[in-house]
Amino acid sequence: MRSIRVVADPSTATLAVLKTLQDGVSKGPFKDRVPEAKKAWASKTSSIAKREAFDDIKKLLTEACWGARRCNYCEDSVADEIEHFRPKDWYPDVAFAWSNYLYACGPCNGPKSNLFPLFATQGSAAVQELVPRKENDPIVPPPNGDPVLIDPRNEDPMKFLFLDIEGNLHFAPRSDLLKGSREEQRALWTIKLLHLNDRDDLVKARVTTLSALRTALAVAYVAKVAPGTLPAGLNAIDARRAVSETPHRFVWEEIVRHRNAVPAYQKMFAAGPEALAW
Ligand SMILES: [Zn+2]
Known part of the structure; x- marks a missing residue:
């Protein structure tokens, strides 16, 4: 959860490639943007310029890892793939946003995949789960709302989580977080969703x-x-x-x-x- 440091900015060439790819996705209605984002992501190494851009991205994310390249969620497993913090199934408009990238391993990415809980109501700590879309479900945008999962790329997980180093080495919400608050919910959901204590x-x-x-x-x-x-x-x-x-x-x-x-x-x-x- 804390295995990524501040990441250096990509080159202007890399940012230009990302912008072109994103512009190609973010036009037309939402129902078209999701498949477009998936298609563009699948072919992200189909030209020299794109390959170089994603090599640059991987290099920067690797350099930002403490020590070896490990999953930014669990800190343990080797990470091969660039992961979208906000899944492209729900957020195609950030499929090519640099700040949306981090490294994740299979065991973390699997259970997370499309399950991206939100605080859909302003000011409330009630959590709404996004149910993964089925084959013939209409492709509609997610409700407007803040993510519940802690984003280790852009937030400090230490603000939410406590690790019991004098006990069983399990994570828990920090004891100074208000019971029932969004912060406490975020800690609890992150632990549950990524199985941080039961792997x-x-x-x-x-x-x-x-x-x-x-x-x-x-x-x-x-x-x-x-x-x-x-x-x-x-x-x-x-x-x-x-x-x-x-x-x-x-x-x-x-x-x-x-x-x-x-x-x-x-x-x-x-x-x-x-x-x-x-
Ligand atoms: Zn992991």
Whole structure:
């Protein structure tokens, strides 16, 4: 959920290709825009200019990942495909919008696909699910409304989610969110929709990551307070790398956020505050 950083802007050539593709889709009635968007997406590598544009997009999204290229939702699985945060089935007018792109893995993209819950009524926290369209359903636009799913590309998931690093490594809504608020609903739905707590491998990966990050922090601490005592091969540079290149960024940021509640973390960060910027 936190595995993507600020993304650099694409080149003007890439943006021009996206605009041309989008202009080709966003004309005519809505019922035509959806199939047009799908068709244009399917042939997005059909010319040299388009191929170069999408290579550029993939490169920028890859560079924005912490460490290896991993799914921006679950932080764990390798991500091959560019994903639309707003699905093109419902939002053909952003099928070629740069800010709508991120990386997703199959297990995250599968259950999400067309299920894109909305707060359809202004001011209310009631959630409306978009039911996936069937073959002969009329192609009508979705209700006007704000997305419920947290967008890790454009929002900070830390504002909504808490990761229980002292317990079972499950996500939960932050305890300071008002019960029944939109923010709480967004956290709950994101956890449910992406199965962030009930994919065993995912939880296990967070457990392993937590051990690795605690070890790295301890190595950095010893390097700081008693450098001569570190066994050969252990050093602060590698410790920093272990932190800054883990794709499970949320685990690290939760350690940082809760450092003052855990005496061991408090002590280590007090001795080496530079780790706060890792
Ligand atoms: Zn994923």
